[in-house]
Amino acid sequence: MIARLGRGVPEPAAVGLAALVAMAVCAAAIGENPLGLLRALVLGALGDTEGLAFTLYYATDFIFAGLAVAVAYRAGLFNIGVEGQSLVAGVGLALAALASGGAPSWLAILVASLAAMVFGAAWALVPGWLLARRGGHVVITTIMFNFIASALLSWLLVDPMRAQGSMQPETRPFPPGASLLRLDDALVVLGLSPTGSPLNASLALALAAMVAAHVFLFRSRLGFETRVFGASPTAAHYAGVASTRVILIAMGLSGALASGVAINELLGAQNRLILDFSGGAGFVGIAVALLAGNRPLAIAPAALLFGFLYQGGAALGLDYPRVSPQIVTAAQGVMVLLIGGLLGRRR
Amino acid sequence: MAMENILSFLGAALRLSTPLIYACLAGLWSERAGVIDVGLEGKMLAGAFAGAAVAALTGDVGIGLAAAVAASMTLAAAQGFVEVERGGDQIVCGMAVNMIGAGVTAFVGAALFAEGGRTPALPREARVLPFVWGQDALTLGAFGVAAITAFILYRTRFGLRLRAAGENPRALDAAGGSVRATRHAAVAVCGLLCGLSGADLSLAQAAGFLPAMTAGKGFIALAALVFAKWRPGAALATCLLFGGLDAAAIRMEGAPLPFLGVIPTQAFQALPYLMTVVLLAGFVGGARPPAAAGQPYRRE
Amino acid sequence: MPALGAPPALRVFGVTKRFGAVVANKDISLDVARGEIHAIVGENGAGKSTLMSILMGMVTPDAGEIFVDGVRARIRSPRDAAALGLGMVHQHFMLVDTLDVLDNVMLGAEGGALLAAGRKRARARLADLSRAHGLSVDPDAIVGDLPVGLRQRVEILKALARDARIIILDEPTAALTPDEANDLGLLMRWLAADGASILFITHKLNEALAVADRISVLRAGAVVATHAAAATDARELARAMVGRDVDNALSRGDGPPGRTLLEARDLTARGADGRARLSGVSLSLRAGEIVGVAGVAGHGQSELIEVLAAMRRMESGALALDGEPVDAAVYDPARARALGVAHVPEDRSRHGIVGEFPAAGNAILGRHRDRALGRRLLDPGAIRARCADLMERWDVRPRAPDTPVGRFSGGNQQKLVFAREIEAGPAILLVGQPTRGVDIGAIEAIHRRLLALRDAGKAILLVSVELDEIFALSDRILVMHEGRIVGERATASTDRREIGLLMAGVVERAA
Amino acid sequence: EIKPAIVYDLGGKFDKSFNEGAFRGGERFTAETGVALRDFEIQNDAQREQALRRFARDGASPVIAVGFSHAAALDKVARDFPQTPFAIVDMVVDRPNVKSIVFREHEGSYLVGLLAAMASKSGKIGFVGGMDIPLIRKFACGYRQGARRANPGVEIFENMTGVTGAAWADPVKGGELARAQIDRGADVIYQAAGGTGIGVLRAAADAGKLGVGTDANQNGLFPGHVLTSMLKRVDNAVIRAFSTARAGTWTSGVESLGLREEGVGWALDDNNRGLVTPAMKDAADRAVDAIVSGDIVVHDYMADSRCPP
Numbered sequence A: 001m002i003a004r005l006g007r008g009v010p011e012p013a014a015v016g017l018a019a020l021v022a023m024a025v026c027a028a029a030i031g032e033n034p035l036g037l038l039r040a041l042v043l044g045a046l047g048d049t050e051g052l053a054f055t056l057y058y059a060t061d062f063i064f065a066g067l068a069v070a071v072a073y074r075a076g077l078f079n080i081g082v083e084g085q086s087l088v089a090g091v092g093l094a095l096a097a098l099a100s101g102g103a104p105s106w107l108a109i110l111v112a113s114l115a116a117m118v119f120g121a122a123w124a125l126v127p128g129w130l131l132a133r134r135g136g137h138v139v140i141t142t143i144m145f146n147f148i149a150s151a152l153l154s155w156l157l158v159d160p161m162r163a164q165g166s167m168q169p170e171t172r173p174f175p176p177g178a179s180l181l182r183l184d185d186a187l188v189v190l191g192l193s194p195t196g197s198p199l200n201a202s203l204a205l206a207l208a209a210m211v212a213a214h215v216f217l218f219r220s221r222l223g224f225e226t227r228v229f230g231a232s233p234t235a236a237h238y239a240g241v242a243s244t245r246v247i248l249i250a251m252g253l254s255g256a257l258a259s260g261v262a263i264n265e266l267l268g269a270q271n272r273l274i275l276d277f278s279g280g281a282g283f284v285g286i287a288v289a290l291l292a293g294n295r296p297l298a299i300a301p302a303a304l305l306f307g308f309l310y311q312g313g314a315a316l317g318l319d320y321p322r323v324s325p326q327i328v329t330a331a332q333g334v335m336v337l338l339i340g341g342l343l344g345r346r347r
Numbered sequence B: 001m002a003m004e005n006i007l008s009f010l011g012a013a014l015r016l017s018t019p020l021i022y023a024c025l026a027g028l029w030s031e032r033a034g035v036i037d038v039g040l041e042g043k044m045l046a047g048a049f050a051g052a053a054v055a056a057l058t059g060d061v062g063i064g065l066a067a068a069v070a071a072s073m074t075l076a077a078a079q080g081f082v083e084v085e086r087g088g089d090q091i092v093c094g095m096a097v098n099m100i101g102a103g104v105t106a107f108v109g110a111a112l113f114a115e116g117g118r119t120p121a122l123p124r125e126a127r128v129l130p131f132v133w134g135q136d137a138l139t140l141g142a143f144g145v146a147a148i149t150a151f152i153l154y155r156t157r158f159g160l161r162l163r164a165a166g167e168n169p170r171a172l173d174a175a176g177g178s179v180r181a182t183r184h185a186a187v188a189v190c191g192l193l194c195g196l197s198g199a200d201l202s203l204a205q206a207a208g209f210l211p212a213m214t215a216g217k218g219f220i221a222l223a224a225l226v227f228a229k230w231r232p233g234a235a236l237a238t239c240l241l242f243g244g245l246d247a248a249a250i251r252m253e254g255a256p257l258p259f260l261g262v263i264p265t266q267a268f269q270a271l272p273y274l275m276t277v278v279l280l281a282g283f284v285g286g287a288r289p290p291a292a293a294g295q296p297y298r299r300e
Numbered sequence C: 001m002p003a004l005g006a007p008p009a010l011r012v013f014g015v016t017k018r019f020g021a022v023v024a025n026k027d028i029s030l031d032v033a034r035g036e037i038h039a040i041v042g043e044n045g046a047g048k049s050t051l052m053s054i055l056m057g058m059v060t061p062d063a064g065e066i067f068v069d070g071v072r073a074r075i076r077s078p079r080d081a082a083a084l085g086l087g088m089v090h091q092h093f094m095l096v097d098t099l100d101v102l103d104n105v106m107l108g109a110e111g112g113a114l115l116a117a118g119r120k121r122a123r124a125r126l127a128d129l130s131r132a133h134g135l136s137v138d139p140d141a142i143v144g145d146l147p148v149g150l151r152q153r154v155e156i157l158k159a160l161a162r163d164a165r166i167i168i169l170d171e172p173t174a175a176l177t178p179d180e181a182n183d184l185g186l187l188m189r190w191l192a193a194d195g196a197s198i199l200f201i202t203h204k205l206n207e208a209l210a211v212a213d214r215i216s217v218l219r220a221g222a223v224v225a226t227h228a229a230a231a232t233d234a235r236e237l238a239r240a241m242v243g244r245d246v247d248n249a250l251s252r253g254d255g256p257p258g259r260t261l262l263e264a265r266d267l268t269a270r271g272a273d274g275r276a277r278l279s280g281v282s283l284s285l286r287a288g289e290i291v292g293v294a295g296v297a298g299h300g301q302s303e304l305i306e307v308l309a310a311m312r313r314m315e316s317g318a319l320a321l322d323g324e325p326v327d328a329a330v331y332d333p334a335r336a337r338a339l340g341v342a343h344v345p346e347d348r349s350r351h352g353i354v355g356e357f358p359a360a361g362n363a364i365l366g367r368h369r370d371r372a373l374g375r376r377l378l379d380p381g382a383i384r385a386r387c388a389d390l391m392e393r394w395d396v397r398p399r400a401p402d403t404p405v406g407r408f409s410g411g412n413q414q415k416l417v418f419a420r421e422i423e424a425g426p427a428i429l430l431v432g433q434p435t436r437g438v439d440i441g442a443i444e445a446i447h448r449r450l451l452a453l454r455d456a457g458k459a460i461l462l463v464s465v466e467l468d469e470i471f472a473l474s475d476r477i478l479v480m481h482e483g484r485i486v487g488e489r490a491t492a493s494t495d496r497r498e499i500g501l502l503m504a505g506v507v508e509r510a511a
Numbered sequence D: 001e002i003k004p005a006i007v008y009d010l011g012g013k014f015d016k017s018f019n020e021g022a023f024r025g026g027e028r029f030t031a032e033t034g035v036a037l038r039d040f041e042i043q044n045d046a047q048r049e050q051a052l053r054r055f056a057r058d059g060a061s062p063v064i065a066v067g068f069s070h071a072a073a074l075d076k077v078a079r080d081f082p083q084t085p086f087a088i089v090d091m092v093v094d095r096p097n098v099k100s101i102v103f104r105e106h107e108g109s110y111l112v113g114l115l116a117a118m119a120s121k122s123g124k125i126g127f128v129g130g131m132d133i134p135l136i137r138k139f140a141c142g143y144r145q146g147a148r149r150a151n152p153g154v155e156i157f158e159n160m161t162g163v164t165g166a167a168w169a170d171p172v173k174g175g176e177l178a179r180a181q182i183d184r185g186a187d188v189i190y191q192a193a194g195g196t197g198i199g200v201l202r203a204a205a206d207a208g209k210l211g212v213g214t215d216a217n218q219n220g221l222f223p224g225h226v227l228t229s230m231l232k233r234v235d236n237a238v239i240r241a242f243s244t245a246r247a248g249t250w251t252s253g254v255e256s257l258g259l260r261e262e263g264v265g266w267a268l269d270d271n272n273r274g275l276v277t278p279a280m281k282d283a284a285d286r287a288v289d290a291i292v293s294g295d296i297v298v299h300d301y302m303a304d305s306r307c308p309p
């Protein structure tokens, strides 16, 4: 796996190390013991089952988001709108889940997940369509669509979808059937002690999506056409690849993959629709995809690295109240800048 | 609307436009030179934080402003190094700058002031105060900067080279101009203006720094830039329009409009983004970015 | 002619430049006297452009020295070059399309921090130059709106406006009509008479012989000969270029052509810029013949081949393949392939290959729908095997299916494209500029294969700007001018002069 | 010895609002008793449960969750740790081991409304809320009732900053809303908007008008320009919770804190003494007595989602 990441792409380990060094320097700058801080970070993320489970829970989001970015990137489309796509996917998921009362659990989950994918894909298809038909630059339109999605979600939760009498802009809880199997529930049934994390079956879904994305890109004819189009739209035209079709399929798939974030967060953890539930996973996905060189199978380790940083950073807060968990965001920024600088432009 | 209401609305529109104008012109400098910048937000945050933090520590608004500009330009220099020297992907670098800006300001702020990343509220002498029609020097300065930008862009040697660097850097290189120097200078000016934009938020408008206080203004500025088709005069006008929308939203919140009823605030918030998408999709006449924007330049 | 005693205007001494393993310039030494036109000829990749880039400070040589007017010059950037009086007209124009002519001329030599004064001076200078050399261009026109010929004029004006005394022109005639090329030759003479020194790169030996005082031949990075133009001829130059006598003798079968495989009626189409490029083109193509399409670049040949290959939509007209009418609405490149039309595109790197893909991926480009490559999913093994087989049959080197095709030489890339298109067994082959950017060995191989295909009963349409190639391969020649077919001749009953006149739009005089 | 812990809401412990109140209370408790306190600022919704569970498992006791948003998470964790005493501020969670601490903010708001209307020269006063939620409407409703009592003809402008969590941290918008109200004639403006409120108070001060602070005593932020502050003594509630736990007298169930319990009130100190006339102070004191004695019942918006005009 590591070997496949080669070709000038820095390995997650190396970049992760750079991020840790950056954090240690920051910590030292404010007079904290950098080694102690790193220790707390590592132990917090990997030291016990709870930390590990949270790391995997965050990584689940990042796998989905990373795949969403990577699939679009392979078609030459820089989809910065994964965040917005996952938010809108959440709306679809919530509508279906809330309506699923009385349905058997498997059906509720299936319908809610499909609704999420359809909504996520649809939200991604609009910029795709604007590009294919009207030449609207996809980077800018997807950025704009993030904000529009966020405003839309906020309006929905403040007004039509808000739970009666709730203080919060959120829907009422989903019916009990509309929730994914949690690791903790399984552990309890087995008589083991729970981890206290919302880690759930979406991780398996994420890994399956990863393999599916790999097969799609590297084994299917459509995936071949997608990659040809991404590498050279002119050659794709020559090869009889219909650009509109490829753009729409790639953006649709990207949006559908983005909906995985909604599935993990809403069906797996929150069991209701809340504001900004994706918590920036869509943006982390860009870094994950880049770090993985847009190779689907390399996305899991990259996502794991970011999950580790997230959970470790959160755990820091317990032992180092002076150290803002935002230090992790800063370290990620340094990492991404390094990746950007080392990678150069690939197209 | 009564006369004083109109004046007060215009005053609010001017104030709310100011950070957008600086940020939008910052993006204009960078992108006209061929360097796409989605990292305006991060540099604004850096400027806002450094300005407020230093003003709080020294009690001097002048030093605060200088610090805002210095912090933002430092970030811009790092970004410029990766983008211009290493040929790094400009969109990736911009995203990275946003992360660094958001993370470092919150982190350093928390460590310095132990107020969860906020700076203490600034006393009057550490703030940029209004002095005429409820407006302050930064707001007036924004108009000056727009004029200067237009002048430099269209009337000076540097401006000509900057436009060439954004349209066809090879031509500039072959003609004996330095693409590197031009782009570095443009990115530096971009940093300077982002610093002023951030300073306006924390020193003039809010009297202190709050984590993530830019709240997407860097991206609104980007939207305005597209809307203005990368021209300084139009950028000024678009930012005033967006600021006016914001002021209108504040004033109309919850108040029913004739025929339309109560418009959700979110609709106002989304409007600039929607307008940009519509424009970009060529429904209102296309917006063509500088031809070489986004492309690192390397000599063959 | 070099004046005795005076140092040459430009002296290149011992210049060497390597790109990795490639020695692009090998110990090159060369003089250009004041007032001399010095042509440089050589095969693709011989190192001509590299030498010019070194002179202009765009490329740093590994070794060697350059003297201007006898003084050693250090040229580290185009700015240094301009200061020494060197100016270059680049083959791919170095113009900013969105700026007006004046700004383009001024760029890099603005004459002060503010533009106003410089613009005034530049305007006056352009007026002078226009009067002196008849080089008139509207100084306020936006360069992107100008036709190719005028753009090149702007490039020349750029050099002249900054008083270049040594002017380098890299393949300036490639995009020009013969008339325009003629005018350019006159201008060069004018400038030389005025005391300028001119370095002139061309692939057209006759042009070099007509315009230059002396001609240097580059081969594999080294200067292999320098002749006075008056004392040499095309044959000698060609031999120097290639290193042996060029043998154009190709054998072809003499069976009569078979049935009509492709029939086009009244095709019209527009270019990417929206201008009409094909106006009422009709032609037919029969089994067992090669039809050559001659014409000055930009007169619709590219659009013709693209329309036939379904890469460009026809606006009106009718097309029939093997007697069956084709529905224009659903005719796309994939369908064309399915109907037995193969296409070797003229712009290989843009259309024919994906440089960053491995050779194996390129070997199935456009042929990836073939079920033999895997029923539901593509089988990587089958793809590599297909590629290896093509490489074997067409002697593509290296035999490395996993190597990104961008690392192959142009000739080998082209062979891979030919292999892919021909081994798919099409009835009709559309070929654009088959030997552009291809070395002499590959050219011979490709020519032989094309003739063999013809003999095997395929119908081949050959578009080339190289008249030699057209004459060597075609059974019939169509000549295009301004989007129309202005003449059709059997190769045996015409000559280059007649075709050249047709190409220039002189229609009936030749008839 | 007890091992107290606090989990703050997303605003963080320096939100100039109820989180900060809880933090200050904890600080004082530690200073007075020497008992170490652990606390945690969550960064996202997933961490609510994580933090509560983590503290409970580490044996912390009692664990206070600050903010109504913790309700769902606390409900689960309290079920899983039935032996651990929990408390939640601003919300009722019905579990045997949970103490629900709610405040009768409408009573305190009534007092500052009364004072605002008396201090106003123009007969126009304003209210700027943070996020538009029932809790903040409760503030506005109490304010309105107090103001009407002092001056039935008073004109009241009400604005909410927004509808999402961002509305708590947008001082620029808060300032603009205040300015707009001032332009319409308001000369006293009450803020219940967390960090946004600082912008409200500053705009009022800059315009030479009066602001009214919330939660903590904000009179000193712009001395001479803050009429008073509606005190919401989360700090006292936290100290009391910890102290009862320490003394072994901890009780679960709903604890409603109003004027009578000194859970809410109004601030009078050196910073605003010059602004509050004896008549105003007198009126406020009488209103306190009347509310405590039950002679005045301030309507609670959250009781029926309605506010008397």
Ligand SMILES: Nc1ncnc2c1ncn2[C@@H]1O[C@H](COP(=O)(O)OP(=O)(O)OP(=O)(O)O)[C@@H](O)[C@H]1O
Pocket (backbone or CB within 6 Å): C044, C045, C049, C050, C091, C092, C171, C410, C437
């Ligand atoms: N970076 C490179 N690496 C490898 N080969 C290169 C590189 N750049 C150019 N070449 C090869 O060098 C040859 C000449 O390239 P060059 O760019 O000089 O062409 P040109 O003179 O500009 O255009 P034309 O080929 O149309 O005459 C081509 O065969 C090209 O493929």
Ligand SMILES: Nc1ncnc2c1ncn2[C@@H]1O[C@H](COP(=O)(O)OP(=O)(O)OP(=O)(O)O)[C@@H](O)[C@H]1O
Pocket (backbone or CB within 6 Å): B300, C019, C020, C022, C023, C024, C042, C043, C044, C045, C046, C047, C048, C049, C050, C051, C437
């Ligand atoms: N930037 C580069 N990097 C690597 N190799 C290069 C580069 N530029 C040129 N070359 C190589 O140097 C050799 C000389 O190229 P050059 O462009 O000088 O040829 P040329 O004589 O101009 O050819 P043409 O007739 O196609 O214009 C070629 O083999 C080419 O592949």
Ligand SMILES: [Mg+2]
Pocket (backbone or CB within 6 Å): C048, C049, C050
């Ligand atoms: Mg060349």
Ligand SMILES: [Mg+2]
Pocket (backbone or CB within 6 Å): C049, C091, C171
């Ligand atoms: Mg060439």
